[in-house]
Amino acid sequence: NAGVTQTPKFQVLKTGQSMTLQCAQDMNHNSMYWYRQDPGMGLRLIYYSASEGTTDKGEVPNGYNVSRLNKREFSLRLESAAPSQTSVYFCASRSTGVGEAFFGQGTRLTVV
Amino acid sequence: EDQVTQSPEALRLQEGESSSLNCSYTVSGLRGLFWYRQDPGKGPEFLFTLYSAGEEKEKERLKATLTKKESFLHITAPKPEDSATYLCAVQAEANDYKLSFGAGTTVTVRA
Numbered sequence: 565n566a567g568v569t570q571t572p573k574f575q576v577l578k579t580g581q582s583m584t585l586q587c588a589q590d591m592n593h594n595s596m597y598w599y600r601q602d603p604g605m606g607l608r609l610i611y612y613s614a615s616e617g618t619t620d621k622g623e624v625p626n627g628y629n630v631s632r633l634n635k636r637e638f639s640l641r642l643e644s645a646a647p648s649q650t651s652v653y654f655c656a657s658r659s660t661g662v663g664e665a666f667f668g669q670g671t672r673l674t675v676v
Numbered sequence: 677e678d679q680v681t682q683s684p685e686a687l688r689l690q691e692g693e694s695s696s697l698n699c700s701y702t703v704s705g706l707r708g709l710f711w712y713r714q715d716p717g718k719g720p721e722f723l724f725t726l727y728s729a730g731e732e733k734e735k736e737r738l739k740a741t742l743t744k745k746e747s748f749l750h751i752t753a754p755k756p757e758d759s760a761t762y763l764c765a766v767q768a769e770a771n772d773y774k775l776s777f778g779a780g781t782t783v784t785v786r787a
Contacts, residue, residue: 607777
């Protein structure tokens, strides 16, 4: 049982380049999330998808776009990367209602 | 705006030296409070969910408790393998799709 799978694990981008972070879950969860984690700031929500076909902004959405491709997959796109987007990105999923979120292993992104 | 504050930021313990981590929260109607463990280079791993004041959950050397304003994670007789960052998150009734996280407490247990 793979759980939540993120690709790639590491990425270095030049300022202005674009890329898409991929996330897939095999737990039949309705809700999916993208977080970024920076030292001393904890996990901050970028975007979430409460169910297939819906997406909503979180705390720090600027510079990002998302696509809920189907129930399993939720991608995060950086259209024009900036050094401020250097961070570790985590995808998570959970069932609706009260329940724990399950996280992927993260993508460490460096923008130079 | 939901707020979660964890203290201390870092905790260094000797093996066997019990201690507690604090998670203070401000939320309009708590739906659930979650504790996670995060090892370096890994994603957060779920530990506990607490739903109402007075509730307690235990797992091995860890015990989580909840009041109306805060939660504690007690580590009893810790071992080096308990070294990790512990994260607290809350889910509000007003927006039950969102989890708001604290910055975490990094625990180091020396043998």
